[in-house]
Amino acid sequence: MSINASGWKPEMGSGEGMEVQTFTGNRALMLEEPLIFEMDEAGGCGVDIAPAPKVTSRLGGLERKRDIGIPGLSEPQTVRHYTRLSRQNYAIDLGLFPLGSCTMKHNPRLNEKMARLPGFADIHPLQPIDTVQGALKVIADLGEWLVKLTGMHSVAMSPKAGAHGELCGLLAIRSALEARGDAREVILVPESAHGTNPATAAFCGYRVENIPATERGRVDLAALKARLGPDVAGVMITNPNTCGLFEPDMIEISKAVHEAGGLVYCDGANFNAIVGRVRPGDLGIDAMHINLHKTFSTPHGGGGPGSGPVVFSEALTPFAPLPFVEKQGDRYVLIEEETAEEHHGRTFGRMTAFHGQMGMFTRALTYILSHGADGLRQVSEDAVLNANYILRSLDDVLDAPFGNSGPCMHEALFSDKDFGGGLSTLDVAKGLIDEGFHPMTMYFPLVVHGAMLIEPTETESKAALDQFIGALRSVAERAKAGDASLKAAPIYAPRRRLDETLAARKPVLAWKEPTQGVAAE
Amino acid sequence: MRYLPLADTDRQEMLRTIGAKSIDDLFVDVPEAARLSGKIEGLADHASEMSVERQMGAMARQNMVAGEVPFFLGAGAYKHHVPASVDHIIQRGEFLTSYTPYQPEIAQGTLQVLFEFQTQVARLYGCDVANASMYDGSTACWEAITMARRVTKRGKAILSGGLHPHYVSLAQTMARFTGDRLDVALPELTAETDAERLLASIDGETSCVVVQYPDILGRITDLTPIAEKAHANGALLIAVVTEPVALGAIEAPGHMGADIVVGEGQSIGVGLNFGGPYVGLFACKEKFVRQMPGRLCGETVDAEGKRGFVLTLSTREQHIRREKATSNICTNSGLCALAFSIHMTLLGERGLRDLAVLNHARAVLAAERLAKVPGVELVNDTFFNEFTLKLPKEARPAVRALADKGILGGVSLGRLYPEAEALENGLVVAVTEVVTDEDIEALASALQEVLA
Numbered sequence: 001m002s003i004n005a006s007g008w009k010p011e012m013g014s015g016e017g018m019e020v021q022t023f024t025g026n027r028a029l030m031l032e033e034p035l036i037f038e039m040d041e042a043g044g045c046g047v048d049i050a051p052a053p054k055v056t057s058r059l060g061g062l063e064r065k066r067d068i069g070i071p072g073l074s075e076p077q078t079v080r081h082y083t084r085l086s087r088q089n090y091a092i093d094l095g096l097f098p099l100g101s102c103t104m105k106h107n108p109r110l111n112e113k114m115a116r117l118p119g120f121a122d123i124h125p126l127q128p129i130d131t132v133q134g135a136l137k138v139i140a141d142l143g144e145w146l147v148k149l150t151g152m153h154s155v156a157m158s159p160k161a162g163a164h165g166e167l168c169g170l171l172a173i174r175s176a177l178e179a180r181g182d183a184r185e186v187i188l189v190p191e192s193a194h195g196t197n198p199a200t201a202a203f204c205g206y207r208v209e210n211i212p213a214t215e216r217g218r219v220d221l222a223a224l225k226a227r228l229g230p231d232v233a234g235v236m237i238t239n240p241n242t243c244g245l246f247e248p249d250m251i252e253i254s255k256a257v258h259e260a261g262g263l264v265y266c267d268g269a270n271f272n273a274i275v276g277r278v279r280p281g282d283l284g285i286d287a288m289h290i291n292l293h294k295t296f297s298t299p300h301g302g303g304g305p306g307s308g309p310v311v312f313s314e315a316l317t318p319f320a321p322l323p324f325v326e327k328q329g330d331r332y333v334l335i336e337e338e339t340a341e342e343h344h345g346r347t348f349g350r351m352t353a354f355h356g357q358m359g360m361f362t363r364a365l366t367y368i369l370s371h372g373a374d375g376l377r378q379v380s381e382d383a384v385l386n387a388n389y390i391l392r393s394l395d396d397v398l399d400a401p402f403g404n405s406g407p408c409m410h411e412a413l414f415s416d417k418d419f420g421g422g423l424s425t426l427d428v429a430k431g432l433i434d435e436g437f438h439p440m441t442m443y444f445p446l447v448v449h450g451a452m453l454i455e456p457t458e459t460e461s462k463a464a465l466d467q468f469i470g471a472l473r474s475v476a477e478r479a480k481a482g483d484a485s486l487k488a489a490p491i492y493a494p495r496r497r498l499d500e501t502l503a504a505r506k507p508v509l510a511w512k513e514p515t516q517g518v519a520a521e
Numbered sequence: 522m523r524y525l526p527l528a529d530t531d532r533q534e535m536l537r538t539i540g541a542k543s544i545d546d547l548f549v550d551v552p553e554a555a556r557l558s559g560k561i562e563g564l565a566d567h568a569s570e571m572s573v574e575r576q577m578g579a580m581a582r583q584n585m586v587a588g589e590v591p592f593f594l595g596a597g598a599y600k601h602h603v604p605a606s607v608d609h610i611i612q613r614g615e616f617l618t619s620y621t622p623y624q625p626e627i628a629q630g631t632l633q634v635l636f637e638f639q640t641q642v643a644r645l646y647g648c649d650v651a652n653a654s655m656y657d658g659s660t661a662c663w664e665a666i667t668m669a670r671r672v673t674k675r676g677k678a679i680l681s682g683g684l685h686p687h688y689v690s691l692a693q694t695m696a697r698f699t700g701d702r703l704d705v706a707l708p709e710l711t712a713e714t715d716a717e718r719l720l721a722s723i724d725g726e727t728s729c730v731v732v733q734y735p736d737i738l739g740r741i742t743d744l745t746p747i748a749e750k751a752h753a754n755g756a757l758l759i760a761v762v763t764e765p766v767a768l769g770a771i772e773a774p775g776h777m778g779a780d781i782v783v784g785e786g787q788s789i790g791v792g793l794n795f796g797g798p799y800v801g802l803f804a805c806k807e808k809f810v811r812q813m814p815g816r817l818c819g820e821t822v823d824a825e826g827k828r829g830f831v832l833t834l835s836t837r838e839q840h841i842r843r844e845k846a847t848s849n850i851c852t853n854s855g856l857c858a859l860a861f862s863i864h865m866t867l868l869g870e871r872g873l874r875d876l877a878v879l880n881h882a883r884a885v886l887a888a889e890r891l892a893k894v895p896g897v898e899l900v901n902d903t904f905f906n907e908f909t910l911k912l913p914k915e916a917r918p919a920v921r922a923l924a925d926k927g928i929l930g931g932v933s934l935g936r937l938y939p940e941a942e943a944l945e946n947g948l949v950v951a952v953t954e955v956v957t958d959e960d961i962e963a964l965a966s967a968l969q970e971v972l973a
């Protein structure tokens with residue numbers, strides 16, 4: 001048996017397990033933890049606050065008349081509460097986290113340290129600009145690298161995440177079209193697109209139409225060309241796409257869209273597959289967001305924050321949002337509403353208070369400087385190598401719908417074909433949890449039945465990949481054999497499968513005192 | 522390269538498994554014309570921790586650090602003391618390096634935190650339910666306006682002149698594309714807010730009235746009459762809170778009739794960070810929950826009947842609803858929500874009240890002292906920890922002159938409203954618990970010199 005069919009495991013003894021009901025419900029290191037609201041520490045507090053001097057109130061008679069109803073805990077209780085909770089989470093720091101499209105790569109700790117330098121963390125967004133020259137330089141430098149890495153013309157740094165970047169790109173497209181008196185109302189989006197793409201197009205007033213994919217998992221160029229026309233404002237194309245494949249016709253797509261008077265938005269969530277090897281600007285696109293929390297490894301933090309700078313072509317640059325940083329001589333200035341008139345009269349305006357996710361900028365810049373030109377290229381190469389290794393190590397046991405159409409990019413896509421006994425992708429995912437892995441992305445993209453999208457990233461060793469491959473092979477074989485025990489997975493996680501139907505049918509979204517209900521209004 | 526574990530021998534072996542001769546074979550789909558052969562212009566090769574630390578450190582040193590000088594800036598971002606344990610906990614890898622909790626069985630830590638966070642926010646705001654966070658206060662504000670449009674099926678929003686100008690600016694940007702109508706006004710340098718204007722403008726086409734509380738000049742108004750008039754006309758009241766610490770001292774907007782309460786959570790647990798990342802708070806009445814944007818965490822049970830938490834009501838969201846979703850938001854501000862929640866747990870009822878009382882007391886002392894500087898007038902009758910001074914001359918150069926003396930003395934209204942001459946002498950001063958008596962004295966005497 002090769003290593004990736006077995007993986008690493010410790011010597012297994014033959015001692016017999018015995019289920020014991022514990023008094024606490026705990027299982028040694030697996031500790032149950034109540035809600036802060038149940039910890040019954042009325043008046044508890046974990047901060048010492050100096051007594052306030054006596055003054056005449058200026059609150060205008062609006063003093064709070066009732067308790068808020070929030071519990072307080074001392075510092076040791078607080079640290080323990082959150083530490084215990086933290087241990088119920090899977091994380092990159094614990095193991096491979098192959099969530100396709102999400103790019104869960106190692107988060108370098110130097111980046112955390114740099115973001116916490118008081119010169120970055122403890123400055124106010126409205127300080128006079130002469131007191132924040134270093135911060136503006138970080139924004140300008142990072143912006144410059146993003147422009148160079150993508151081969152584009154300019155960059156908007158303020159968008160707060162990928163979806164906010166999409167919004168930024170589409171507003172620029174709409175502004176450019178309106179500026180030439182050409183109100184178009186349709187945005188074309190491939191069926192495989194991430195949900196944020198159609199949601200964003202609708203959010204800024206466009207009608208969304210789908211374009212089909214070919215059997216090889218790419219945009220159907222002929223269908224796209226056939227749909228282009230005077231009502232089409234543009235397309236939103238993800239490249240590499242959400243099937244983990246490069247769109248080989250991208251240059252032609254851009255050309256066709258431009259000839260039909262539209263503009264090209266590229267969802268750059270998967271830029272990590274090509275950074276240092278391909279510049280999206282060379283593919284003829286007009287705007288693209290970059291998820292700094294994916295390609296440039298700012299931590300996901302259990303759901304955010306992210307950062308979604310948008311790079312623009314020359315055609316869209318005049319419409320980019322406020323504010324932005326500009327170097328004037330040896331001084332950095334911030335172009336905001338007041339100065340925009342003279343320099344940047346066609347901007348579509350502001351999308352957020354202040355200047356964007358500074359804490360993410362310092363991390364991303366640290367990442368870029370650490371990797372350098374050679375390292376970034378190695379990043380995309382290893383990410384693609386690892387994904388292809390997974391694809392080819394498992395395509396004998398799992399169906400790879402586009403496996404015959406050549407190599408993948410940074411993620412490997414499988415379907416649920418051939419699973420037996422009514423087992424599904426969900427069951428395989430839950431089986432992987434028992435094996436000690438976070439599951440892959442499930443049921444996305446929508447174009448593949450029971451999709452399993454696996455993105456290992458470049459920060460995994462071969463041994464880690466082999467162990468994962470061994471685990472997934474074992475679970476997949478159980479699924480194909482119709483092993484009903486998979487339906488019960490996970491059995492070793494802090495919780496068994498959770499009842500999502502119940503959660504949605506009778507939503508309990510806030511804690512309420514068990515006996516009497518909380519005053520609602 | 523320290524972050525890349527593969528050795529060249531691994532790479533060769535893996536290529537053999539794949540059946541490719543070289544890495545280039547894996548990039549065959551990239552057209553020749555788009556392959557980058559050379560290196561990125563001007564970017565050096567990989568660098569050691571020490572070398573990167575030097576480069577970043579040099580830039581950090583070119584900024585004036587808030588904690589090292591007398592500091593009085595607010596206007597939507599506030600300097601508060603964040604307990605050391607907050608930053609310790611959020612750096613635990615299980616929180617820092619996890620994803621949105623899509624697999625609830627191995628994400629109960631994040632999910633329970635979100636459930637606690639939602640409850641804390643809902644109670645702080647006096648609402649029934651809160652979501653799992655938005656990007657920041659400004660984007661939460663626009664989302665609330667669009668939600669009011671969906672609830673009322675009307676497209677006219679009335680924005681108070683006391684709403685943060687960046688929040689207004691963002692709403693104006695978006696409204697141009699969505700077709701929403703916005704009724705906006707500039708604030709006036711007076712003790713009264715524009716409550717009268719709001720009351721007079723509400724009509725049968727109004728979807729919502731948006732009021733900041735306390736407002737951009739620091740003033741506090743009773744929201745009850747606005748809520749009543751709005752409701753009588755079938756419109757919603759949206760309250761915006763940029764300084765959540767205030768709610769330790771003053772009535773929660775939800776208890777004054779606000780239907781949706783949104784705001785910035787940065788003050789609690791999240792540092793200044795030059796404007797981001799921050800955390801948008803979003804809460805509303807229970808009956809509107811299906812129109813809310815963003816993620817929601819709910820309670821349920823597992824297969825053994827044990828309590829657990831999951832993301833729920835996701836049929837509102839982009840990954841299910843696509844172009845019909847209530848919002849396009851996906852990644853939110855998870856880790857900042859965690860920081861907020863930890864800090865809130867450390868404060869508790871008593872700590873938050875004490876902190877609010879202390880902020881208010883220090884602000885009152887500062888306002889009294891600064892109003893004694895010759896030529897300076899206090900604009901506000903009411904305020905919490907932030908108030909506006911009317912200087913005898915333009916405030917913007919005064920702020921710069923103060924900075925030259927090593928004092929970050931406030932936010933000039935000229936910076937916030939560059940076009941409004943009537944506001945150019947206004948200086949917004951925030952005074953939190955970090956401001957000492959010496960700081961106040963330093964600002965007062967420096968201001969006197971600068972104005973002389």
Ligand SMILES: Cc1ncc(COP(=O)(O)O)c(C=O)c1O
Pocket residue numbers: 101102161162163164194196197238242267269270291306307308850851852
């Ligand atoms: C392909 C794709 N597009 C867009 C997004 C949205 O990015 P964000 O979550 O940063 O808003 C994501 C990730 O969530 C994605 O995978």
